[in-house]
Amino acid sequence: MNQTLKPGVRIALAGPLADATRVLRGNYSSTRSAPPISVADGLRQAMPDATVTLIPFSPSITDGDPVPGTALRTPDGRPGIRAEYYNRVDGDRYADKPALVRTEDSIVSRASQYRQVADDHKVIWTGYLVPPETGLYRLALTGVKGQVSRKGQPIVSATDFSRWAEPLKLVDVRLTKGERYPIRLEGQSGVAAAPAIFWKRVTDDLDRDLASGAQDADVIIAVMGLTSDLEGEEMPVKVDGFEGGDRTTLALPADQRTFLEKAKATGKPLILVTMNGSAIDLGWAKDNAAAILEAWYPGQSGGLAIANILSGKADPGGRLPLTFYHSVDDLPPFNDYSMEGRTYRYFEGAPVYPFGHGLSYTRFAYAPLVVEPVDGAVEKGLRVTTRITNVGQRPGDEVAQLYITPPAFDGAPRTALRGFQGLTLKPGESRTLSFTLSPRDMSFVTMAGDRMLIPGDYDLSVGGGQPGTQAPVEHARYTIGTAMPLPK
Known part of the structure; x- marks a missing residue:
């Protein structure tokens, strides 16, 4: 979705979490705070001119x-x-x-x-x-x-x-x-x-209620996901996809997947809002939804925050703190304690969404990087400078991310995040950002457990996401000539 919801829009709101409140806080939180705001209530507050029709969902494992x-x-x-x-x-x-x-x-x-x-x-x-x-x-x-x-x-x-x-x-x-x-x-x-x-x-007839609720709607917003009852620590639950708080699949619950397919079949634009505490498979949604908003467990006023983003009152400036995979089959077994194939640093496959991914309602451009050794020596650190410009038509939030891709060595990661900065820019506004990398920031740990500056050629990137993704990224290279051990 590259446009926000407009005033007066007719919304068909559905999904087991559309009017839910307990999910907002996750667990390890207090209930003695301000009253929770569901997505349904948030949309009505943020968009008083909109028509919000709530479609009750069928009985679900997220209910209550x-x-x-x-x-x-x-x-x-x-x-x-x-x-x-x-x-x-x-x-x-x-x-x-x-x-x-x-x-x-x-x-x-x-x-x-x-x-x-x-x-x-x-x-x-x-x-x-x-x-x-x-x-x-x-x-x-x-x-x-x-x-x-x-x-x-x-x-x-x-x-x-x-x-x-x-x-x-x-x-x-x-x-x-x-x-x-x-x-x-x-x-x-x-x-x-x-x-x-x-x-x-x-509802005891979701197909009937979906057809009725979506008939005059301009858009369908489906609020899906999990709850801390399902994926919390040591939870006494055993249902399809969950056992004792552990995930046995990355898929959304079956009833949610079925509903999304039926909502798509109505021909109305489909926006998916997800609430969850861990990665889920969004492969189908990536191919079929007009927009996806990952809300995690967004807190007591999460419904209003979600509505502010969908209505354009706020820019979605967040970035994924983990990789969204297609399936548990993409990952090594949990009894394998090696790092091979784990996290964005060692995963060689194609994720649904990579670590660090996130979009905005505007666009940002990066100037070529200026890389300067500290005190004239690369081994003492680097100072990396770039200039970011909002080249879109509205204010927006960006998270500039700095990654280092090391030379090949036994146990080397694909790439590694070594810094990030968030900023908000008006249309046409530019700002200079600088990162200072210490020798430790530039080091890596060998298979022997030693932290070192490893000799070889490095790729350094700064941009809106990982290098090699669709995010705008600028690259520079530097070389470390001699191995140098560092304190652990």
Whole structure:
């Protein structure tokens, strides 16, 4: 995509992560921060003149977001949920009267913030779940015992506290917009899993909803990817493509791949937004999508950041910090600890996208490199200078990358990144950049484990990506005449 989305555009937004929020933070993050902004909400904020039609996805292994406070009501009908905190008296017995009663904005224990609540306590939440839309939902409980009910019968319940990182036990239920579903849940201190009600609105006929949602759309935005539940550390999950937190394939989940093919078949331009913490195979998307935006786990306001890029309010100035391969078959087995075939430095194949790759809404040109030895001796270091110009029509972000390609020696890498600088330029603006390379920057490690300045001819490049890719790059050469050992 070489153009941004225009005001008034009609967007069909789909995919299991299109309205997802839990995925934004990944893991090892705090939930006690600003409310998360999904891609759906971000697009509506960034593009108020656009029409955004959200197409529910079919049930997926990525499902499950905490029910927001906007869908909760207290027993007397106010926003939020009633929380009663009871201190433990002894054994399994708790006080008859709560130490604290308050309205929380979600199913969360805030006991640590109040002196009257003991370290050993339980919490009872009561109120109602009120769906904003009629449809098919998937519900799950974690870190609590109790139920959400309808006419006295549980629609989702738990009799035991779940374990940390235990996969969500989602159940399908049809809910009606505005109907109040009673909630009574109990949590206890010392339970590893955080208390929560998780849900996801889904469809039981994705083909029908795709056809309807895309019919009048100008573009389809599909938000796909993974979650930290699937590719996190030591996760107790075993499903197609994932085992115990490890990846067994680089492919997107099968239902996501199928949907992308069907979205492409509508004839509408297809934009793919991916969220993930590791490389995925984007080979099909590279050949078929109008644009791909790699968002990783973008943080609590990630949906707005994504929308700002798609709408052109921000320039996509990021660069890939790893190689995107076609398949695990491209890589050596994990029980092979040699570097051969691993990372951009030693991979000899053709990746889908190389390490350091990234595009902008504008174009940059580099002037020929000026390479000067420090104190007149190459062995003391180099000073590399170039001039970068924004030759496009709008402001943009560039990441100038310096690579060194060494002479052949046993264990030599293809090339190695030795410096980078980010900058923002207005149309027509130029800026001089300089890199100073120390002897260590110019050195390599031999198979014997010795760090050395290795004699021979070197290729040095500075540009918008690796040498040998489609990125704009300027080259220079230098020679090291004598081997010189360096401290490890």
